[in-house]
Amino acid sequence: MKRAGKQTLIFQNPPAILSSSAVVGPKEGEGPLKKTFDLVMKDTLCGEKSWEKAECKILQEAVKIALNKVDLKPEQVDFLLAGDLLNQTISANYAARQLAIPFLGLYGACSTMIESMILGSVLVDGGYADTVVAAASSHHDTAERQYRFPSELGVQRPLTAQWTVTGAGACLIAKGSGGPRITSATIGKVIDLGIKDQNDMGSAMAPAAVDTITQHFQDTGHSMDDFDLIITGDLASLGKALAQQLLERQGYLPGDKYSDCGILIFDPTQDTHAGGSGCACSAVVTCGYLMQNIRSGRYKRMMVIGTGALLSPVSLLQGESIPGIAHGIVIENENGYRDQKEM
């Protein structure tokens, strides 16, 4: 059976994550996870003439580093699945041009990394591809000027706001063994409880995250007990607290098994307010910190839930609220995953 319940895909030949990489900007490189990144850029322009070009470069670097780790060249990769936050996802498009890997562009806002890992796993598990790279990027300054105000204006940010992570994550998903396994995935619905404050995206996305987590439990019969870690993408402090409440209201007691990439990536002293956000938030934490911990065996089975706020500045100006989406993926330690399945 390749689907459980309504929304969960079960991979019969769980694809392996052969390698992964996380490239970040200088601020992220000073944060608590600094030792888990493969490359920290010296500045936010990365030698380019614009932040947009810098973001595209970071994304390419992340893909190249992931491939270098296993001595693969871009032309040996079957497909690239990637996306980002910029209008018309230009970081991914231009990176795909440079890498010359057959390309499928995705847009799931900050859930894009997990969306690309899910579809990449489908292509590999289903036998359509041997090797797929899943990747996503974001950049603080490109996001600020596109969604809010140009950084140069120095507009004050409310304490509910999150800091878009500058960085990119990439992982090489392939058939066979040689790394953590992607064993199942839950594709989310768009959920909208009516929040209109674009400075509180975490709260807007929390209901979607909880819907996907609980749907995964319903579909598979699993519970919190079956996971060492359940981690959302970028709900940050407000959204995480709300998600926790919503989970508890439904009878799930996540306790300290539940965490959020947007909280892990920055230190409260870094003045990012509620925490991190952006496609790169879940991408670099998953491809760096989380992958290291699942490889080491600290986590035997975890669920990473990419969370996306599906607004645009235009939709907000036209009076719309902010819908959220969340896609979940279950990653298991390579040695542990068969035993875990018996549970």
Next chain:
Amino acid sequence: MKRAGKQTLIFQNPPAILSSSAVVGPKEGEGPLKKTFDLVMKDTLCGEKSWEKAECKILQEAVKIALNKVDLKPEQVDFLLAGDLLNQTISANYAARQLAIPFLGLYGACSTMIESMILGSVLVDGGYADTVVAAASSHHDTAERQYRFPSELGVQRPLTAQWTVTGAGACLIAKGSGGPRITSATIGKVIDLGIKDQNDMGSAMAPAAVDTITQHFQDTGHSMDDFDLIITGDLASLGKALAQQLLERQGYLPGDKYSDCGILIFDPTQDTHAGGSGCACSAVVTCGYLMQNIRSGRYKRMMVIGTGALLSPVSLLQGESIPGIAHGIVIENENGYRDQKEM
């Protein structure tokens, strides 16, 4: 074997297109294909307060009509794969909120309809879904003001420009029989020959279209002779002529077997200059006219090549050229498809 050559997926259990629908604006409803559309909107606002909201409504209508034809409700569909041209693909996001079908957002510019049909076919053929809706939309006025100038300004358009189609196409892809079959698909690379004129997108996309068509031939051993029709998404008159030249230079003589949705959808008297464009161009021609002709048996096997220009206004302002991408899908008449495979 589920993949042939480098870039072509072969569907072992070719998914059926159980139903499809095409909804268009008034201008398209006056064009040569008017009898092939399911619904022609009376005006471009469709009773909404903005063109963006109208586009979202058109997309929802297209999905509902496709489902109504086979007496299905949105909650009976496993997954929705959709995208559009607007920043952050808001038409698809808000439509997915209203339809409440688990959702994967895509961005492939005007290739999005074919990208969604490919990934939808993978999910169904691979056994991960029983029913998937693939859909895409565009709207002339939302595209004009986002990419070029607000329609109200009345800026003169050069003769190389194309007219973004107002409309949406949707098709229901399912396992089993009951409609035309999707038998294979070729995922394209990003190709960029350096064109920077955003008023000549057809020429920018033509090299990608030809790359995907010839890759499909290389991967499968098929040739022009194996198809009744090879049709590109929205190269329009300039791009089509260029694609034809490039194909001939490689020894392929497409003759009158090769056509383009952007040429079919408007009449030269409609003052659209080079022809139609936008996600909806290939979407409504495929889901309307082409599907009728493949159902009737006029075409036994065709390849539809969705073509996308992967620029943004920002990337052009920063001096970038316009990269193109093209994804191809092979659709066969239900009764003919097994014989065709023997070829």
